[in-house]
Amino acid sequence: MTLTTEPVRTDAQKAELSAELVRRAEALAQFVADGAAETERRGSVSAEAIEAFIDAGFFKILVPQSYGGYELGVDTMARVVRAIAPSCASTAWVLAFYIGHNWLHALFPEKSQDEVFGERSFALTPGTFAPSFTLTPTDGGYLASGRSSWNSGSAAAEWFMNGGLVKTEGQPPSLLFFLAPRSDVEVIENWDVAGLRGTASHDLALDQVFIPEHRTVDAASVMNGTSPGAALHDNPLYAMPVMPFIVGEILPVAVGTLRGAADEFTRVTQNRYLSDGSGATSKQSLRIAIGRGDAAAALADSMLETYLDMLGNTPTSELQQTIVRGRLKAEGAMITDFCATGVNQLVAAAGANGFRNSSPMQRYFRDINMMRGHATLDSERATESYGDVMLGLTPKAPV
Template identity: 50%
Template sequence: MSLSEKLIASARDIAPMVEKEAYNTDRNRKLSDAVIDACCDAGLMQILVPKMYGGHELDYATMAAVVYEFGRYCTSTAWVISFYIGHNYIHALWPKQFQDEVFANGPCGLTPGTIAPNFRLKPVDGGYIASGLSQWNSGSSRADWFLNSGLVMIDGKPQRALAFMVPAAEVEIIDNWDMAGMRGTSSGDARLNDVFVPQHRVVEVADLLNGQSPGSKIHSNRIYSLPILPFVLGETLPVMVGAYRGAADVFKRLTEDRYSTFTSAKVQNKQTAQMRIGHGQAGAAIAETLLQDYVRFLDTIEPSEIQAIERRAEVRARVGMIADYVYKGINEMMLGAGGGAYRNSSPMQRFLRDMNVLRVHGFLDTETATENLGRVQLGLEPNCPL
């Protein structure tokens, strides 16, 4: 058994714990320490960490397969673990001095955060002073570092965007995550009040977007030279596809066990129920095929082949449309799931709520993504990061 197969098998072993904890994850608005610790102990967080730092330096296929296993039972858990794994990959894009720092105590760290430019950065000797408030910091209940982004301000005017890392001890974590969906992701706000950020913890956002980060010059493996947006979109895809498969399987079991309220007839004998089961199972299989296509894309494409803005716009639109496809498939099943599927104890309503939130995520919103693809194909400037 290869290392990749062993890690995926470990994820399958952890998945029953994820399923058992799913209700409490949603209710408590965060993952349990037990689930996070199990993933850390199994070596899942360092799937894409360079070998020079004790990581596995494997491929996106391994990461996607691990996240998919969790997505079948709990969208929130899959989302947070995907970001923890993915942000350990992002650590390897920073200057070597930061990589030495973040991997000093082991081959992984827990890093929530976002590259949306929420902060203001004031240049000072040796770095910057960061201040501001950011939202959507998934996984903030357990953190060693925070990934942030901000605009360099000179004379009150923004000059350029920088991504930067800050130790969790220097961040004020605000426990205000209370959403209709993705409730278990602890994606609360984070505030920085005049925090000094040394230069070695900083990267130009443009360099990340173009695959020209400091890490791309340190590590020869092609994965560290990929433009960051296709990878970040790849963090989300196995979460959503896993949710579709999980919802389809739950709906099938639910239908087999249900009886009509007024006639006591078995619901599975209704043609509409049979059609919905078939639609859900086939739809989940199609989503899995789309995921495998994206796996092959990220694991084989040369970074230079996705330098063109048109190609990145196409990737973003594709993933956005998959998000919409998954939501519609789960919603169609819910129409035939009965009132009991809307109880908080039912996985079906969690899958629906979670996908309803994800389909309007800043990177997954279909309208924004397809608009930008149309813009660049018409020779117009994009109006969102690509």
């Protein structure tokens, strides 16, 4: 193990560091908001924003202390992301994945962590876990071929993390998660979508790329919280099953998007005039929308905090139970649906002006509705899977 350890912190010192990181995120929120429209036009988060996040220490939040990280909790990551999300959902989305995938790096074998964390204690890593690649066994590892989609943050990537099927004659395929450095992959710049347009979620292709054994990990062990990293690091954080973690990673983007829409709607309405010359706040329906939007955003924050509290205070052995994982995934998806409904109501109340490209309202609308289609946040699939587990059936989607 390459040791670049951070000092051991007391609980009080960890809490102060966590609060400081959130303050840094809040201080960067206006900078992110000022660049939100350009982030969309460019299709990626700016290099300046990435550097600001590096300087703020965000990408070290979940990295083990033994590799120079802060080894804080999912709640710190979520609150940092939540602070950025009202300004630009695309930027917050990439930030969330970059922070969270450093936690995923900590689940791989030790030699892989030495490689990834050795230079500066973190990496910028997009990727997806869908079994998009074929892994053919060879001496010392595998040859990877295939193509994957939805690699958020590809523009600044240093590594890519994906899923691959190992097919052995006479046996069912096994799923591995694997790592490939940016130099070994072909990034296909095809991110042309309606929402989350600034995330650079491009496709990537691999053609017979060698993947050393140590850059792979059994997918089931990651899903269940029994990965090599869970044995290497004492902190139960690294024995957390992956699905509840992923919900905690991206849910604050949805919650922050609703807050951004509520605040923008209030601002616009206070400065808007109706056709008869009266102020828009004289219209009852708009006052109702202001009140409903702000209350909904506050409620969404409360639901997020409840989720984070459950995640942080539920024993690992309980989190590893399928029924608990299914419930947490379903709850996260339903909170996202709540946020999307709130944004959609506000955009409808904003009228036609809310759909001008100059209005952030249309961006909140497009982003939240793109978000709710994410495989983890799809409420119908998540609640169906939870229902399957409750009935003793095998869920059709991973929990």
